[in-house]
Amino acid sequence: MKSVTPVLLALFLGATMLVPQSASAYSEGQELVDEATITVKKLMAEPDIAPHLQKYVSKAKGVLIFPNLLKAGFLYGAEGGSGVLLTRAANGQWSYPAFFAMGSASFGLQFGGQASETIIIIMSPKGLTSILAHKVKVGAEVNAAVGNLGVGFEASTSTALGVDMITYSISKGAFLGGALEGAIIEPRVTLNHEYYGSTGAATRAILLNGKYGNPKADHLRQTLATLK
Numbered sequence: 633m634k635s636v637t638p639v640l641l642a643l644f645l646g647a648t649m650l651v652p653q654s655a656s657a658y659s660e661g662q663e664l665v666d667e668a669t670i671t672v673k674k675l676m677a678e679p680d681i682a683p684h685l686q687k688y689v690s691k692a693k694g695v696l697i698f699p700n701l702l703k704a705g706f707l708y709g710a711e712g713g714s715g716v717l718l719t720r721a722a723n724g725q726w727s728y729p730a731f732f733a734m735g736s737a738s739f740g741l742q743f744g745g746q747a748s749e750t751i752i753i754i755m756s757p758k759g760l761t762s763i764l765a766h767k768v769k770v771g772a773e774v775n776a777a778v779g780n781l782g783v784g785f786e787a788s789t790s791t792a793l794g795v796d797m798i799t800y801s802i803s804k805g806a807f808l809g810g811a812l813e814g815a816i817i818e819p820r821v822t823l824n825h826e827y828y829g830s831t832g833a834a835t836r837a838i839l840l841n842g843k844y845g846n847p848k849a850d851h852l853r854q855t856l857a858t859l860k
């Protein structure tokens with residue numbers, strides 16, 4: 633990746649993590665959880681997406697939900713946003729959410745801006761393990777398939793074909809130009825601590841061990857539970 637990539641990525645991720653001084657990190661976390669619930673409901677209401685969600689989410693290892701991924705570019709581009717990850721236990725119950733950020737940089741002739749509401753369905757143990765283990769680069773460490781609104785992706789989303797994650801999104805705006813470099817996904821450690829009120833609220837403790845919970849996230853969990 634070119635040397636400018638870390639600079640663009642740092643700037644873009646930094647911007648997406650800023651909140652007004654009058655708002656606490658807890659309120660930012662709750663806002664992300666509430667917006668993630670709205671995003672899932674919007675995608676469930678789209679006739680071109682809903683059948684795919686019903687099919688894949690019920691078999692998923694986890695889901696990443698980004699209520700507001702922003703993409704912008706003029707010659708160089710950047711994309712990023714914050715969201716939540718929930719994992720599905722063997723009994724079908726969804727965990728409480730952990731907070732993550734995603735960002736990427738791209739190169740080539742491009743112009744425009746776009747905002748999208750996105751769900752990333754994690755289909756393989758490898759995909760989930762990679763995200764939980766460390767900062768992960770999509771396309772390098774895990775493989776992803778993308779099915780945007782109105783585009784069928786039935787034939788290309790089999791985990792037998794090496795796809796670890798499937799993405800669906802609703803986008804507003806237009807973005808023209810080159811392909812993105814691999815997106816980087818990493819946890820927002822401080823926001824996890826503040827949302828659950830403990831510095832022990834590590835990502836794996838929230839998602840896999842069930843040690844931490846927040847009843848204000850139950851609506852999101854219940855919404856995902858309807859996809860079965």
